[in-house]
Every structure is written in structure tokens, then in C-alpha cells.
Amino acid sequence: MEIIVCIKQVPETGNIKINPQTNTLIREGVPSIINPMDMYAIEEGLRIKEKSSGRMTVITMGPPQADAALRESISLGADDAILISDKRFSGADTWATAYTLAQAIKKIGHYDLILCGKQAIDGDTAQVGPELAEMLGIPIATYVRKIEEIDNEHIRVHRMMEDGYDVIDTPMPALLTVVKEINIPRLPSLKGKMKARKAEITVWTADDLNGEPSFYGLQGSPTWVVKIFSPDPRPSGRILTGKTSEMVAELVKGLKETKII
Amino acid sequence: MHIEIRKEKCTGCGACVSACPYGAIAIEGDAARIGNECTVCRACIDVCPEEAILFVRENAEEISRGEHRGVWVFVEQRHGDLAEVGYELLGAGRQLADRLNTELCAVVFGNGLEEKAKGLIPYGADKVLLVDKQELDQFHDDLYSSVLLDLIENHQPEILIGGATSIGRSFFPRVAAKLKTGLTADCTGLDIDPEKQILLQTRPAFGGNIMATIVCPKSRPQMATVRHKVMKKPMPDNARRGEFKNVKVDMGKMMCRTRFIEFVKDVSEKVNLTDADIIVSGGRGLQKPENFALLRQLADLLKGAVGASRAAVDADWIPYSHQVGQTGKTVCPKVYIACGISGAIQHLVGMQSSGMIIAINKDPEAPIFKIANYGLVGDLFEIIPALIKELKQA
Numbered sequence: 001m002e003i004i005v006c007i008k009q010v011p012e013t014g015n016i017k018i019n020p021q022t023n024t025l026i027r028e029g030v031p032s033i034i035n036p037m038d039m040y041a042i043e044e045g046l047r048i049k050e051k052s053s054g055r056m057t058v059i060t061m062g063p064p065q066a067d068a069a070l071r072e073s074i075s076l077g078a079d080d081a082i083l084i085s086d087k088r089f090s091g092a093d094t095w096a097t098a099y100t101l102a103q104a105i106k107k108i109g110h111y112d113l114i115l116c117g118k119q120a121i122d123g124d125t126a127q128v129g130p131e132l133a134e135m136l137g138i139p140i141a142t143y144v145r146k147i148e149e150i151d152n153e154h155i156r157v158h159r160m161m162e163d164g165y166d167v168i169d170t171p172m173p174a175l176l177t178v179v180k181e182i183n184i185p186r187l188p189s190l191k192g193k194m195k196a197r198k199a200e201i202t203v204w205t206a207d208d209l210n211g212e213p214s215f216y217g218l219q220g221s222p223t224w225v226v227k228i229f230s231p232d233p234r235p236s237g238r239i240l241t242g243k244t245s246e247m248v249a250e251l252v253k254g255l256k257e258t259k260i261i
Numbered sequence: 262m263h264i265e266i267r268k269e270k271c272t273g274c275g276a277c278v279s280a281c282p283y284g285a286i287a288i289e290g291d292a293a294r295i296g297n298e299c300t301v302c303r304a305c306i307d308v309c310p311e312e313a314i315l316f317v318r319e320n321a322e323e324i325s326r327g328e329h330r331g332v333w334v335f336v337e338q339r340h341g342d343l344a345e346v347g348y349e350l351l352g353a354g355r356q357l358a359d360r361l362n363t364e365l366c367a368v369v370f371g372n373g374l375e376e377k378a379k380g381l382i383p384y385g386a387d388k389v390l391l392v393d394k395q396e397l398d399q400f401h402d403d404l405y406s407s408v409l410l411d412l413i414e415n416h417q418p419e420i421l422i423g424g425a426t427s428i429g430r431s432f433f434p435r436v437a438a439k440l441k442t443g444l445t446a447d448c449t450g451l452d453i454d455p456e457k458q459i460l461l462q463t464r465p466a467f468g469g470n471i472m473a474t475i476v477c478p479k480s481r482p483q484m485a486t487v488r489h490k491v492m493k494k495p496m497p498d499n500a501r502r503g504e505f506k507n508v509k510v511d512m513g514k515m516m517c518r519t520r521f522i523e524f525v526k527d528v529s530e531k532v533n534l535t536d537a538d539i540i541v542s543g544g545r546g547l548q549k550p551e552n553f554a555l556l557r558q559l560a561d562l563l564k565g566a567v568g569a570s571r572a573a574v575d576a577d578w579i580p581y582s583h584q585v586g587q588t589g590k591t592v593c594p595k596v597y598i599a600c601g602i603s604g605a606i607q608h609l610v611g612m613q614s615s616g617m618i619i620a621i622n623k624d625p626e627a628p629i630f631k632i633a634n635y636g637l638v639g640d641l642f643e644i645i646p647a648l649i650k651e652l653k654q655a
């Protein structure tokens with residue numbers, strides 16, 4: 001089975017600040033990691049690959065530094081890695097990102113299964129997976145928490161919903177977006193780390209892809225960010241200490257005042 | 262969008278070549294030629310002494326409002342019930358439609374839903390489009406997107422919003438991808454730019470650390486999914502009149518590759534996390550799985566749901582479907598009660614937009630207190646039983 005996993009390199013949350021003068025993100029000194037949800041996509045891909053003695057290719061669209069994320073995937077067991085990187089791809093929204101990934105996947109050619117994380121922690125959109133499936137013309141199952149059955153023709157999964165889960169069956173090739181519940185990712189092996197250090201990472205620019213040049217990057221993005229600002233700070237709260245009965249009475253009084261109870 | 266050289270005017274002076282930051286222009290023969298590296302940054306246009314460089318927008322990108330009219334709200338159903346967020350969006354949609362002086366249309370897919378769909382008119386819809394088919398009872402990405410695309414083609418709305426639910430966030434992107442239009446995920450604010458008459462979509466990004474306002478100026482419809490509970494559900498006005506249309510769709514032409522096998526209900530929850538007005542959440546401070554019963558008692562009393570930190574989920578004290586945070590769910594209840602949760606950033610990003618936050622923690626330095634409206638410093642095993650007792654009396 002041929003598996004493609006789409007991963008994104010993201011800044012580790014918590015450290016993101018915005019420059020109050022310029023309203024832009026301060027990214028300096030913020031470490032980059034593989035998007036946490038994508039770690040589950042990698043792990044699931046590896047498990048399927050190992051069971052079906054297939055191959056797994058990891059791809060990312062990003063700046064040259066995203067090379068590190070691909071090497072990490074190789075250390076975990078990915079066979080191939082492709083970095084889709086070009087100034088012309090920068091500023092892409094989810095539409096242009098999915099379009100670029102779709103062009104790269106068309107160039108790869110054959111695949112049975114594409115795996116994405118449910119969402120990336122920087123944009124938090126969860127849109128790239130479904131958009132990519134549409135552009136490739138393949139079916140999708142989102143929020144997959146479990147793969148029940150898989151063979152060359154079809155795959156049966158549990159898709160997490162608000163009130164439980166749906167069991168759905170889809171023909172292959174298909175795209176899945178996965179959630180944390182699906183597995184526990186492995187750690188890289190020493191051998192894997194060695195392999196990653198020496199691995200050749202394929203780099204594709206816009207010239208290597210067959211797409212419409214005006215559909216890439218900022219120019220190809222239907223959405224534009226017109227303003228970035230800090231959220232309103234939460235009003236400072238009341239910290240209660242002391243006797244339990246007094247704290248509880250104070251809280252209940254507050255709840256009554258705000259008509260919550 | 263692209264850059265064009267008017268050959269009859271170009272003298273081949275080369276001013277554009279040095280102005281181009283991407284090295285995309287070359288002089289060939291006696292005229293400039295734009296290469297593939299062009300990003301349409303337009304730096305060349307101003308430097309050309311002959312005004313021989315044109316910025317060309319293809320027709321498809323020239324959106325005039327003329328052809329696209331109406332604000333659409335997709336009101337989803339699950340197991341025959343219309344989602345609450347659908348009603349909330351009718352309130353928001355009504356305001357947008359009024360600002361644009363256009364109609365508000367509710368779109369419903371399902372089976373046997375005529376009465377419920379008609380019931381959306383009192384909540385502000387001028388028109389209801391219902392596609393009533395047995396096949397639409399269960400959610401399929403393929404089917405829902407083909408049917409919605411069919412309606413959009415026939416009616417050309419200018420704005421299309423839906424709930425940022427599992428269903429909305431799954432198939433709206435497919436529709437947007439097909440239409441080459443923009444889609445903004447999980448918005449918390451919608452407005453109309455008074456001058457340009459376009460939709461201003463505001464959403465949190467980077468885990469709520471920043472807010473961004475996004476527009477989709479050149480393609481239609483402008484699409485957004487909107488977070489639960491941030492828009493106010495309007496009061497119904499039973500005197501309102503509107504048009505109801507049972508739309509005929511040829512289901513034979515609609516694509517559906519997936520097969521629905523069964524639904525397995527989460528029996529651990531009466532109210533689901535995203536719908537709950539009140540969430541009582543527990544973390545590692547609960548010490549063992551049995552202690553979640555205490556939270557359940559408090560949640561039941563408040564008609565709320567039970568949430569959890571990742572630490573509690575990873576310890577197998579409670580299923581993953583209860584996890585709040587970066588790798589779990591984003592929730593926005595009226596009240597969030599965090600019990601024995603330290604308030605790590607990955608947890609905060611999933612709940613910091615809640616209306617009121619109450620924290621119970623024995624460590625006065627716990628970061629959760631920084632965002633709490635009420636912080637109770639003490640032992641949760643004393644405080645929660647006392648709170649339950651007090652609430653029963655209240």
C-alpha cells in the first residue's frame with residue numbers, strides 16, 4: 001500500500017506573542033515542531049505500511065527549515081520525504097495550500113491512502129484535508145479515531161462526532177484526517193535518527209509542479225487577512241482563599257447575581 | 262491576475278528588469294518578457310516610463326455583487342434535530358442581510374423535516390430551502406457537498422455560513438475547494454464592511470493568542486463556519502412570514518462514495534460538550550477515575566457536561582471525547598469549572614473563550630487562576646461537595 005502523509009511544521013504554542021507596535025507575530029526564538037495532530041497521522045501511516053509492507057511518503061509545503069520536520073518523520077520510519085518549497089508558495093491560505101499539495105500529490109502519481117492531522121495548531125482551520133480531497137477528487141473521512149478494517153479496495157473507520165461516532169466505509173484511494181485517540185505515536189529509534197541525518201530530501205519548487213502559477217501562494221488565495229490584533233484581555237477575576245464554606249458561599253452568590261443559577 | 266507587457270509601447274529600456282524583486286523579467290529582442298517567477302507584486306508597473314506594463318485581472322475575478330444575492334445559513338440536522346448553532350446563525354445572518362439589504366435564507370438537508378424547517382421562519386429567515394430526502398438523513402461529505410453545490414449554482418448566494426460543527430467543518434471546505442472561494446474557519450465575529458459591502462470574518466488563531474479579521478473580496482460566495490454559542494439565538498417571532506420551498510434535487514446525479522454503517526452513541530454523556538452551557542472539567546488533581554463521579558454529580562445538578570484535561574484522558578480516567586484543549590475539543594460554554602487542572606497553555610486554548618471561568622485548585626500559583634473569574638484556592642475534595650450541598654439548597 002502506498003501512503004502519503006501531509007505534515008505541517010508549526011511554532012510551538014504558548015510562546016506566540018504579537019508585537020503591539022506592528023501587530024505582527026513575533027516568531028523569533030519560537031521553536032518549531034511537527035503539528036501535534038500530524039504525529040498521529042504519521043504513526044497511523046507507519047502502522048498501515050508495516051502491516052501491508054507498503055511505502056510511506058511524507059510531504060510538507062513550507063519554508064526550507066521544514067526540512068527538519070521531514071527528517072524527524074524519516075527517523076520515525078517514513079521511506080521518502082518531499083519538501084514543497086518556493087517563495088511563490090508563501091502567503092497561501094487553506095485553498096492555495098491544498099491546491100499546492102494536490103499538485104505535488106498528482107506528481108507523485110500513485111497512492112492508496114492520504115493521511116492528514118485533523119487540524120494544525122497555528123491556523124486551527126481543519127480545512128486543508130477536506131479541500132485537498134476535493135481537489136484530488138477522492139472521498140474523505142474526517143476526525144478518524146479508529147480504523148476498523150483496511151484492504152486495497154476499501155477502508156472502514158470510526159469518525160468522531162459530537163454525540164458519539166459514525167462508522168463509515170469508503171473505497172480507496174481515500175483521504176483521512178485523524179484525531180489523537182487513534183494511536184500512541186512511537187519515539188524515533190537510534191537507527192532511524194542515523195537514517196534521517198543522511199537522508200536525501202527531495203525539494204520541489206513551483207517549476208516542478210504542473211499547476212496554474214496564479215493559483216499558488218498569496219496570489220492564489222481567495223481569503224486575505226486584513227487585520228491582526230490581540231484578543232480583549234479577560235477581566236481580572238476574584239481569587240478566594242480561606243474557609244471552604246465562605247468561599248463556596250461567595251461563589252454561589254456570584255452565580256446567582258449573574259443569573260447562572 | 263497576471264502582468265502583461267504591451268509590446269507596441271515597450272522600448273526594452275530595462276527599468277522593470279532592475280525593479281523586479283524576483284528576477285522574473287528579461288529583455289528579449291526589443292521588449293520585456295515576464296517569466297514564471299512573477300508573483301504579480303506589481304513593482305514593475307510604476308517604474309515603466311512608457312506605461313507599457315499592465316496589471317490584468319481575469320474576468321472571473323471581477324465580482325460584481327449584481328449576480329450574487331442573499332445570505333444563506335446552513336442549518337444542520339443530526340438524528341432529525343436541527344442544531345442550536347443554526348438558530349444562533351439565523352440571528353447573525355439576519356443582521357448581515359439587513360446591512361446588505363438582501364434576503365436571509367435558511368438551507369436544511371434531511372429526511373421528514375418539513376415542519377422543523379418551516380419553524381426557522383420565526384427566527385429570522387425570509388426563505389427556507391429544504392432538501393427532504395431519505396439519503397440526507399445521515400451525513401456524507403460527498404452527498405452534502407454535491408447537493409449544496411447544486412443549490413449554490415442555481416441561486417448564487419453572496420454569503421454562506423454554517424456552524425463550526427463536525428459536519429460543517431468537514432464538508433464546507435469541500436464546497437469551497439470546488440468553487441475556488443475562500444472559507445474562514447471557526448469565526449467568532451461577523452460584520453459587513455460598510456464601504457465595500459463585503460463580509461468581515463473575525464476568528465481566533467494561534468490558539469486564541471491572536472485574533473484575525475479575514476475577507477474574501479474576489480470570489481463568491483464568501484463562506485465561513487461559526488463557533489457555537491458566540492452568536493445569540495434570536496427570540497422567535499411567530500408573526501413573521503416567509504417563503505418555504507421544498508427543493509427538488511435529482512439524487513441520482515449526486516455523488517456519494519461513502520457508505521454509512523452505523524452510529525454509536527456516546528453513552529457517557531447526556532449533554533454533549535459543544536452544546537453544553539456549563540462544563541465541569543477535571544484534571545490530574547482528581548487522582549483517580551472514580552472521582553469523576555463527583556464531577557458528574559455537580560454537572561448533573563447544573564445540567565452541564567463533564568470535560569477533562571489531557572492528563573486525565575491519558576491516564577484513562579475518562580474517554581478522549583471529553584478532552585478539552587489543543588489536541589481535544591474547543592469549547593465555549595457560559596460557565597467552565599476547572600477542577601484540579603493546572604491550566605497549561607494547551608488546555609487554555611480549548612476553553613479560554615468561555616463566558617465565565619471558575620477554577621478550583623489547591624496551588625495558588627496555578628496558571629489557571631490567571632484567566633479565572635472566580636478562583637477558589639483549596640482542596641477540591643472539600644470544595645466540590647460543599648458546593649453541591651450549597652447548590653441543592655439554593
Ligand SMILES: Cc1cc2nc3c(=O)[nH]c(=O)nc-3n(C[C@H](O)[C@H](O)[C@H](O)COP(=O)(O)OP(=O)(O)OC[C@H]3O[C@@H](n4cnc5c(N)ncnc54)[C@H](O)[C@@H]3O)c2cc1C
Pocket residue numbers: 036543544545546547569570571572573584585586587588589590600601602603604605606607608611621622623624627639640641642
Ligand atoms: C502537543 C501537546 C498537546 C496537548 N494537548 C492538550 C489538550 O488538548 N488538553 C489538555 O488539557 N492538555 C493538553 N496537553 C497537556 C498539557 O500540557 C498539560 O500537561 C495538561 O493539561 C495538564 O493536565 P492537568 O492540569 O490535569 O494536570 P497537572 O498539570 O498535573 O495539574 C493538576 C492540578 O491539580 C491540582 N490539584 C491536585 N490535587 C488537588 C486537590 N485535591 N484539590 C485541588 N487541586 C488539586 C494541582 O495543584 C495541579 O495544579 C498537551 C501537551 C502537548 C505537549
Ligand SMILES: Nc1ncnc2c1ncn2[C@@H]1O[C@H](COP(=O)(O)O)[C@@H](O)[C@H]1O
Pocket residue numbers: 006007008035037038041059060061062094097101115116117118119120121123124125126127128129
Ligand atoms: N503546509 C502544509 N503542508 C503539508 N500539510 C499540511 C500543510 N498545511 C496543512 N496540512 C495538513 O492539513 C492538516 C490540517 O491543517 P489546517 O487546515 O491548517 O488546520 C494538517 O494537520 C496537515 O496534515
